[in-house]
Amino acid sequence: MDVRLENHLDYFIHDNTAAAGLSPEMLAVAREAFRAGDFNLLAEIYGSQLADLRHPDRSLCLLNADALSRAGRIAEALDSYCTAANLDRLRPNELGSLVDCIAHTLRVKECLKECTDSNGVSEDEHSLDLFSCRLCKGLLIEPTTLECGHTFCKPCIEDDGPIGFKVNVVLSGLLSKWFCAESEARRCWLEGDRMRNEQGFINALEKYNYALEKAPFMCGLLARRAELHMAMNNFRQALQDGDAMCRLTPLSPKAHYVKALALNKAGYNEEALQEYLYCLALKPDWTSVKLETQKLILCSDESSSSQVPAACCSERREVPPQLLDSSDMDCSVCMRLFYEPVTTPCGHTFCMKCLERCLDHNPNCPLCKENITEYLATRGYHKTLLMEEVLQRYLSEELAERSKVYQEEMAELSNLAQEVPIFICTMAFPTIPCPLQVFEPCYRLMIRRSMETGTKQFGMCIADDIKGFADYGCMLEVKDVKFQPDGRSVVDTVGVSRFRVLSHGHRDGYNTAKIEHLEDQKVExxxxxxxxxxxxxxxxxxxxxxxxxxxxxxxxxxxxxxxxxxxxxxxxxxxxxxxxxxxxxxxxxxxxxxxxxxxxxxxxxxxxxxxxxxxxxxxxxxxxxxxxxxxxxxxxxx
Structure with a gap:
């Protein structure tokens, strides 16, 4: 039950019965009607109690008005609110039920219902499309991929200072190519924000205007310019931006909020009230807007101190087909389409396996040669999620083919009946632990592949001056791998079975062999x-x-x-x-x-x-x- 109404009911039942001549029995029935949600019955009970009083009771009038509001009887509710107001000035928090009811009425209007049904996409789905920053909601500008694999605008994540990650080179180039006008507009937008923070309102406005010439559909930028206009007391211009936002995104509560705020500051209270109510119809739990609405109903002179929030874009961005080129998303190491793309702190993107192989040999970026030892130490090879989603959405067939090739390679590597990787080091025996410290690049790759394929096995042989390695060895099974900051690893293995080498081979720098397993002859x-x-x-x-x-x-x-x-x-x-x-x-x-x-x-x-x-x-x-x-x-x- 609503706490305020509960308190009011308790007040009338326990403290005011004698003074007002109210019936405790009827108020108990009223309590049950409220709990059951029968607000028409509740309004009748309060109405009959008020009719029996010589002088209207303000608190009972408010209870009656609340019940009428909840029952959808707005006109009668307003009469009861007026009666209470004549007894003592209404306070904004006493109009909560009225505002809720009006917003609900708007929400169920057929026009809104049809609009929602035909659109079928929420505001968040619009604003957070594939190429939007999850912080500022706008098109990614200076896209920077963090160690976790998520990408944000560089200015957004550097609000509290530099973070040590550079702009993602591939994504930056793709976004500038695919969304040229909007990318330029976003850069101007950010320049305008910097100017505004330095109190350069006129210069900031020029940047906003230029950006909107390039991309007039950017609602977030319209909201920023509207906020700037209001700071400069240009309320008519702010209202124009609010109108434009509502035309672009009619179901955006933020757009209606911008318009309502501009109307309110310009003194158009009735029109502002309507927009505030639209806000609540679209977003019922917006507490600060609800309070503003209640104040406005009372024609309060107080103005809102809320900041204009960033608003959404009008449509989901799609890459122009004529600008889509799969070669733009080729790994610079293997020259094939990115597979499990990862981005280094210096902003370069590679296939995860390609980067790992490069770092086996050298702790520097394969492209710019920047030292990334710290990145290597954390082994933070998380996929660049935006690039992965771009590949899945726009190059699904090519990605499927790339994945097929990769799976075939893994299947070949995991077929120990065909070829076994050989570690040339020491003697190993069945059932006996054999701890290893791996530092050579070829063996780093070999151990990693044994884990990736799921075999977790390789052969151990001692060296042979003529053949390279001995004709007999022992299969080892990896139990645990601990990676060191410098790329080395400590590998715990145990002997599994013996084998005889049938033929010698090589793969990617390490030795391999075709083998046959040895078994003891049985006796009886x-x-x-x-x-x-x-x-x-x-x-x-x-x-x-x-x-x-x-x-x-x-x-x-x-x-x-x-x-x-x-x-x-x-x-x-x-x-x-x-x-x-x-x-x-x-x-x-x-x-x-x-x-x-x-x-x-x-x-x-x-x-x-x-x-x-x-x-x-x-x-x-x-x-x-x-x-x-x-x-x-x-x-x-x-």
Whole structure:
């Protein structure tokens, strides 16, 4: 329930019943009628109560007027307001229901309904078209793309000082080409704003006039000029601009507001009231306008101190077809249509993948060579949304073809059965962690592609002086990637499976290979039983050796590779055998070529036998310390 009416009802029921001779029962019924929204019944109750009074009660007259207003009975409501006004001067806040009712009546008029139905586009949809700045609502001027990918007028985002981002070169050129007259008008508009802020009203007016000659449909500029005219007391000229705005955008509450303000300042109160009511019909929750309307109904001499808001343009901008050229939106690196376009702080736009590849090699813009290390550090590669929308709207077929090519490239890169990227670095083993620090440009690209394609895998091989890399290796799976400010990355990987190289290849600077995966040969029966005994024996030998190591060495091994894994319940369960064998191979002091030969073995028996010999050799070279007696142990601990 309306708080004011609730308070009034409480006042009459509890405090004024005896003095006015009012019926508490009827007022209780009135309360229920108000809650139910039956304002005709409410008006009848108040009317009958007023008729029974010897002298009219002002508060009850206001309640009656409110009820009549809400019921749509404007003429009767005005009579009741007049009665209340004769008892004491009306205040603006007492006319809220009347203003609401008149605005609602305008809103449901058939002419407005037909206009809205035929138009079907809201004011915000008009003003915020594809090429509008979301801050000033006008055509983007000096378009500047921020790290988030959104684009604004440079002056709009630099109100509080420079931001370090330069004008988007591609978008600036396209907007000047596609909307030549309006772009020039917007520049003059901004010059006029600067002059006006310096109190140069005459010079500012000249700039506004010139801009409107170039683009007479710019309602925002009409609003600015109207505001300037009012500041210069040129109310007739301000009214002309308000009229022009209402003709261009009849459903814009801001346009009617400008006209109403000009009429009000020029002293045309009745006409101003009508425009204010149109404002509220189009935008019922505009509180400040509602207050002005209530004041004007009371013929108040107070003038509005509100600023004229920016208004919308009259139509949605469309790129002239004869000016549309797909080559204007080609990436300067790949010379193809932008795909996932991103813009650097220096204002240049590239395909996201093209920019990333360039920054792998050099932290400078590929075009202007400006250092963008800070941009690289934040890895703020957010798509330039306006460019993306332009491509989708005006070059949808070309973009679809570009996307198809990109998807085909990704599908090819993700086909590990056809070609596997090879990282030439160190020995890697199945199930064993292999942390990497990636800094070479080719491997930055390789790791990034493994993530983008979703495979998250690549092969690891050691170098070979003749072939480039060894004939055997291990597939690694990326678990996590942490990018460093300088472009390097720390990559956490774990071994997945072994492979043999069938052929060598190259792609975009890194090595590739066609491979076949290796699996251990399975055995059965007595052979399996003997293999199990050998397995258990070598495991005990490995455990004894590891336990015999000095604490500092054990700690280093555990921090890097983890604890010695437990024995697997099924020694032939995996394609590469028990995990502890690979853990042991990774920590034993063996040459890489020796490790490679064991990695290539396809029988668990052969791998266990070789491991046992290595353990025996290591133990003879570095025998474990003799277990001290209890006395000696106590002495050592002391």
């Amino acid at each position: 029966g007595e052979e399996l039983a003997e293999l199990q005994k050998l397995h258990d024996c070598v495991y005990e030998q490995a455990s004894t050796w590891f336990t015999s190591l000095k604490d500092n060495m054990k700690n280093q091994i555990v921090s890097h590779f983890g604890q010695l894994p437990e024995k697997d319940p099924d020694i032939q369960g995996g394609a590469s055998g028990p995990a502890w064998c690979w853990w042991l191979l990774a920590v034993l002091p063996l040459e890489k070529r020796a490790q490679l030969s064991i990695l290539a073995m396809t029988t668990l028996r052969e791998r266990l036998s070789t491991t046992r010999r290595v353990l025996s050799l290591v133990t003879r070279k570095h025998p474990p310390p003799r277990r001290p007696s209890s006395a000696a142990a106590s002495s050592s601990s002391l």
